[in-house]
Amino acid sequence: MITLAVDCMGGDHGPRVTLAACRQFLATHAEARLLLVGLPESLQAFAHERATIVAASEVVTMDDPVEVALRRKKDSSMRVAIQQVKDGNAQAAVSAGNTGALMAIARYLLKTLDGIDRPAIATQMPNARGGATTVLDLGANVDCTAEHLLQFAVMGSALVSALQEGGEPTVGLLNIGEEAIKGSEVIKAAGELLRSAGKSGDLNFYGNVEGNDIFKGVVDIVVCDGFVGNVALKASEGVASMIVGALKQEFKRNIFTKLAAIIAYPVLSALMRRMDHRRYNGAALLGLRGLVFKSHGSADALAYEQALNRAYDAARNNLLDRVRTRVAHAAPLLAPADAQVPPSGMAAATH
Amino acid sequence: MITLAVDCMGGDHGPRVTLAACRQFLATHAEARLLLVGLPESLQAFAHERATIVAASEVVTMDDPVEVALRRKKDSSMRVAIQQVKDGNAQAAVSAGNTGALMAIARYLLKTLDGIDRPAIATQMPNARGGATTVLDLGANVDCTAEHLLQFAVMGSALVSALQEGGEPTVGLLNIGEEAIKGSEVIKAAGELLRSAGKSGDLNFYGNVEGNDIFKGVVDIVVCDGFVGNVALKASEGVASMIVGALKQEFKRNIFTKLAAIIAYPVLSALMRRMDHRRYNGAALLGLRGLVFKSHGSADALAYEQALNRAYDAARNNLLDRVRTRVAHAAPLLAPADAQVPPSGMAAATH
Numbered sequence: 094m095i096t097l098a099v100d101c102m103g104g105d106h107g108p109r110v111t112l113a114a115c116r117q118f119l120a121t122h123a124e125a126r127l128l129l130v131g132l133p134e135s136l137q138a139f140a141h142e143r144a145t146i147v148a149a150s151e152v153v154t155m156d157d158p159v160e161v162a163l164r165r166k167k168d169s170s171m172r173v174a175i176q177q178v179k180d181g182n183a184q185a186a187v188s189a190g191n192t193g194a195l196m197a198i199a200r201y202l203l204k205t206l207d208g209i210d211r212p213a214i215a216t217q218m219p220n221a222r223g224g225a226t227t228v229l230d231l232g233a234n235v236d237c238t239a240e241h242l243l244q245f246a247v248m249g250s251a252l253v254s255a256l257q258e259g260g261e262p263t264v265g266l267l268n269i270g271e272e273a274i275k276g277s278e279v280i281k282a283a284g285e286l287l288r289s290a291g292k293s294g295d296l297n298f299y300g301n302v303e304g305n306d307i308f309k310g311v312v313d314i315v316v317c318d319g320f321v322g323n324v325a326l327k328a329s330e331g332v333a334s335m336i337v338g339a340l341k342q343e344f345k346r347n348i349f350t351k352l353a354a355i356i357a358y359p360v361l362s363a364l365m366r367r368m369d370h371r372r373y374n375g376a377a378l379l380g381l382r383g384l385v386f387k388s389h390g391s392a393d394a395l396a397y398e399q400a401l402n403r404a405y406d407a408a409r410n411n412l413l414d415r416v417r418t419r420v421a422h423a424a425p426l427l428a429p430a431d432a433q434v435p436p437s438g439m440a441a442a443t444h
Numbered sequence: 445m446i447t448l449a450v451d452c453m454g455g456d457h458g459p460r461v462t463l464a465a466c467r468q469f470l471a472t473h474a475e476a477r478l479l480l481v482g483l484p485e486s487l488q489a490f491a492h493e494r495a496t497i498v499a500a501s502e503v504v505t506m507d508d509p510v511e512v513a514l515r516r517k518k519d520s521s522m523r524v525a526i527q528q529v530k531d532g533n534a535q536a537a538v539s540a541g542n543t544g545a546l547m548a549i550a551r552y553l554l555k556t557l558d559g560i561d562r563p564a565i566a567t568q569m570p571n572a573r574g575g576a577t578t579v580l581d582l583g584a585n586v587d588c589t590a591e592h593l594l595q596f597a598v599m600g601s602a603l604v605s606a607l608q609e610g611g612e613p614t615v616g617l618l619n620i621g622e623e624a625i626k627g628s629e630v631i632k633a634a635g636e637l638l639r640s641a642g643k644s645g646d647l648n649f650y651g652n653v654e655g656n657d658i659f660k661g662v663v664d665i666v667v668c669d670g671f672v673g674n675v676a677l678k679a680s681e682g683v684a685s686m687i688v689g690a691l692k693q694e695f696k697r698n699i700f701t702k703l704a705a706i707i708a709y710p711v712l713s714a715l716m717r718r719m720d721h722r723r724y725n726g727a728a729l730l731g732l733r734g735l736v737f738k739s740h741g742s743a744d745a746l747a748y749e750q751a752l753n754r755a756y757d758a759a760r761n762n763l764l765d766r767v768r769t770r771v772a773h774a775a776p777l778l779a780p781a782d783a784q785v786p787p788s789g790m791a792a793a794t795h
Contacts, residue, residue: 219686220686221685221686221689221690232620235620235627235628235631236628236629267675269583269586269670269671269674269675269678276586276671277586277587277671278587280586280671303674303675303678304674304675304676304677304678304679304680304681304682305678305679305681305682305685306682307679307682308679308682308683308685308686309682309686317675319620320620320627320628320631320672321671321672321675323620323654323655324618324620324654324655324668324672324675324676325655325675325676325679326655327654327655327656328655328656328658328659328676328679328680329655329679329680329682329683330655330656331655331656331657331658331659331660331680332659332680332683332684333683333687334572334656334659335570335571335572335659335660336684336687336715336719338572339572339715339718339719340715343711343712343714343715343718344708344711346711346714349710350710350711352707353707353708353710353711354708354711356703356704356707356708357695357704357705357707357708357711359700359701359704360694360695360697360701360704360705360708361694363694363697364687364690364691364694367690367694368687368690
């Protein structure tokens with residue numbers, strides 16, 4: 094039996110979406126239990142034999158500064174949900190709330206694993222092979238050292254081998270074109286570390302990849318610092334929205350194009366299903382002494398359910414032990430990380 | 445009369461594409477002259493009263509290392525084309541060759557402008573407003589300082605005001621989400637410098653933007669370091685290719701979807717025209733004492749012609765003087781740039 098703690102108040106839509114997703118999740122997972130965390134009056138209508146309401150008197154809003162979420166709202170649904178993981182009442186927590194607050198609270202309550210300086214956020218992006226590429230970090234860390242990038246690679250490998258079928262997942266280091274100067278000093282040093290880790294059997298290093306390789310599906314895991322990962326993710330979302338918007342505009346142009354849209358409808362909806370980002374909802378916060386998953390704030394019930402599924406699969410497949418074991422195995426390579434952070438690199442550690 | 449020096453041998457297709465584009469360009473620009481640079485035997489069939497063949501005995505290939513292009517092939521078509529600009533025979537050079545080699549040769553022959561430490565590569569990306577967003581740097585520089593980013597902003601403003609209608613173009617600083625930690629120390633310092641430059645009238649600073657804002661068209665110019673810009677560009681190309689690929693696959697699925705494709709054809713081709721990256725071909729190498737434009741290596745004649753058009757418009761609108769004037773005006777803010785580069789930041793300066 095796996096128990097998930099769900100921050101039912103988080104996200105743009107709150108209980109309306111989270112409870113609908115919980116109901117659906119329970120219906121398809123007979124071996125799962127849920128702890129529904131939030132304001133009791135918002136949750137009391139939900140009744141299920143495998144669901145228990147856990148009261149929390151406060152809610153972290155999407156614009157609450159990290160400091161407010163962490164120091165002032167000590168009884169928030171987000172914090173109480175993570176506390177359930179810390180106390181061993183749940184094997185994983187799920188929230189659609191404010192990412193910065195979630196990371197800060199998770200880090201404060203759960204602490205990082207031995208050998209990990211900084212937790213990372215790993216998400217999936219769809220690729221042309223019909224699968225998904227896992228990318229990390231997605232914004233938790235700026236100014237990473239080579240050792241941080243190696244830590245991300247090790248944690249990402251644990252995540253993907255816990256959640257996907259197949260052999261040891263391949264890892265690519267995000268870099269710039271062959272034609273241009275091949276990466277900064279940090280990236281070059283990370284490449285050497287990753288090659289060593291490949292030789293010592295800590296991970297399956299493929300080599301450098303470029304931005305477009307994320308979507309080609311050249312490797313299972315793409316490693317980058319949080320600034321680059323965040324820009325790549327947002328830029329990709331921007332392009333996809335622009336194309337979809339243009340497609341809609343062109344089909345709405347006149348009576349003939351509207352007719353064409355009706356005829357092409359089955360094809361267009363197949364395309365939209367295939368590109369549906371909701372299928373990839375549920376980012377993992379990796380490197381903590383407990384499992385936490387982040388749903389997109391704007392998730393609907395289908396997307397939120399997907400985040401619950403991912404958290405469930407991660408817990409069932411012992412993601413935490415896998416990360417711990419891999420980090421321990423790679424310890425000789427990981428050791429000196431924060432000692433080498435330049436002064437400007439401490440930004441991420443101060444929140 | 446504007447004269448362009450064209451590296452006819454560069455790119456994946458060489459004279460077959462470049463000469464076709466030159467013919468079309470001459471037909472639509474009665475006030476233009478071309479210097480066609482390359483192997484005489486490859487160019488001699490081209491005859492036009494406003495075109496002159498300039499012999500070069502060597503060709504820089506797409507995989508030539510920068511060192512080979514710069515030190516060994518001293519009579520390459522790329523180098524001879526840039527030499528025409530240096531000697532005052534042409535107002536701009538255009539090449540579809542190897543970016544690293546082009547930048548290195550251009551920098552070696554032309555030198556940088558006073559007040560500019562590092563040239564940048566600026567390209568256009570289509571946006572949802574039906575226009576284009578200019579993004580720089582696209583890979584010439586990794587590990588930039590805040591002052592470098594300010595230089596890019598100043599040069600980008602000169603480029604856009606030379607090539608686009610409208611008032612003073614707006615500049616956005618590429619950063620990560622509000623929710624996460626707001627950028628590295630370099631980005632924070634760049635934000636302050638850009639705000640100062642906005643106040644002193646050196647540019648029209650909008651503020652921070654995120655990856656998706658490139659494609660929304662929130663600002664005219666997006667400034668970032670070359671690593672981030674390269675990843676954003678390549679990731680965006682990757683997403684667009686994936687969506688177009690999926691659209692084609694879905695329409696080819698069976699007889700009904702193929703029929704739908706025929707009916708939807710006018711709409712789909714309107715979409716493809718709108719997203720056609722060839723319309724945005726022609727990246728500017730900014731910060732040099734002469735104008736150089738880079739075409740995509742895989743450009744066809746239509747795309748290459750667009751690069752010629754951009755070079756022509758830039759020369760006609762005195763881009764070089766505009767950059768020089770703006771850089772001089774912003775000199776008090778720009779002064780200390782390379783003094784503050786960390787040791788790892790020198791990578792880009794060594795080639």
